[in-house]
Amino acid sequence: MEAVFLTFILMLAIFLGFELINKVPATLHTPLMSGANAISGITVVGAIGLAGTGQQDLSNWLGAAAVALASINVVGGYMVTDRMLAMFKKRGK
């Protein structure tokens, strides 16, 4: 049942994603990509759970490495997106 429930969420999220992204204008496609990159760093949430188990085993180390990699995405992704979007200005401003 859990599997069906999760797949249901997946399907709805994908359709929602299509609707949202279709409305993004071409001029913002690069920030969209780097912003999406930052969101894909959500893996950090899963990695946290693995890195903090307190057991000094393989899965703990894998989790810690995943936290580091995903944090690069999260921090770098949001910061560089903000840096880019700050440069987009309307005429006459």
Place this chain on the structure above:
Amino acid sequence: MGATGLAIQLAYVISAALFIFGLKLLGSAATARKGNLLSAVGMLLAIVAALLDQGIVEYQWILLGFVLGGVIGAGAARLVQMTAMPEMVALFNGFGGMASLLVGAAALATAGSTFVLITIVLSILIGGLTFTGSLVAYGKLSETIGSGAVTFRGQQIVNSLIVLGILASAVMFCLQPENSLWLYLIIGLSLLFGVMVVIPIGGADMPVVISLLNSYSGLAACAAGFAIGNNILIVAGALVGAAGIILTKIMCKAMNRSLSNVLFSGFGSVSTEQTVVEGEIKPISVEDAFYVLEAATNVVIVPGYGMAVAQAQHVVKELAELLEENGCVVNFGIHPVAGRMPGHMNVLLAEADVPYDQLLEMDEVNPRMETVDVAIVIGANDVVNPAAREVESSPIYGMPVINVDKARTVFVLKRSMASGFAGIENPLFYKENTRMLFGDAKESIGGLVREFS
């Protein structure tokens, strides 16, 4: 589920809503920055919620990971040149993929059902191929390795064998999850597969590849979410996956090619066509070009990757300002696949302070091309090639292009007469109304700016 568990789940719901709302605000340049901020708040909330989980008994490794990743990410975000954005996004896609691979592999320790085992395989497979595929894409984009398509005899057979190997190890892994040989096989083959799928793709097709890898990095997070039974990973991963798929579709459409055509046949391998180009090349000096521009009332500038290479965007902005002071209407025509990633030109011009409402998409600029006095093509080639409309035997026939040849006069800024990235002859250079301004784009435009001032 205890009270804390419930609070964590609710926090995930709110952060999913913030991601969605953030993406919605990204639909307009005026609100996009706020949207990104909302999305970041959503991420922060999800991270805080994850830290409250009672299964977590020690924080030092998490903290170490945060600090390490945060410092590297922040440093890269501050230092990266806007011309190098495609490389950076490629590299980040790879990190995301690797993180999902690691989470998937670590989830094995607690895996129960076959369904979970299958999702572990998927997160390792997608994560692994995203990682190495992105590294190859990074190498091609930064030109640390050759950017051309690498093809060899029997490539399809080798790839098919790898796919079969992955399938076989995946089945064995689900039957014997305790035998770590299968796990290592899947990891190894996935990493190898990532290299194999990206090497046959040439540099000109990189916008498609980055979009696709972007999508994969999201889907990998999604699969990892299934593996550890976490909703927020599934929702956020699916949003990213959808974004990448849409961008991939737009890029393919802009090149009039199917996705399978991009993935499986190197563009360089297209046979050279036998078009007889009539007419002659007519060069023009900077001084003569200035006189034409001084009299012009409507100018469209069409930039391509060459503008980024020559770092000419700032001087182009100067020229646009001088033309406007001279009473001329100036717009920029941006082709969807100009540059090395979707929207690359827009970011470069935004960096040079060109207002975004001056940047027109191909569909906006084409209908008004007949009223344009001068179209200035800077470092673009295939995206303005009229052969796409006129020459049926051309490999790019049918690709939508910016019809600069319909303007009264066309200036093409070009280093030499070598053909474009895809090696296709361009009849535009031989047209009656085309004038070639040879030399480095930055210097040529700089010359025009000096003539004006």
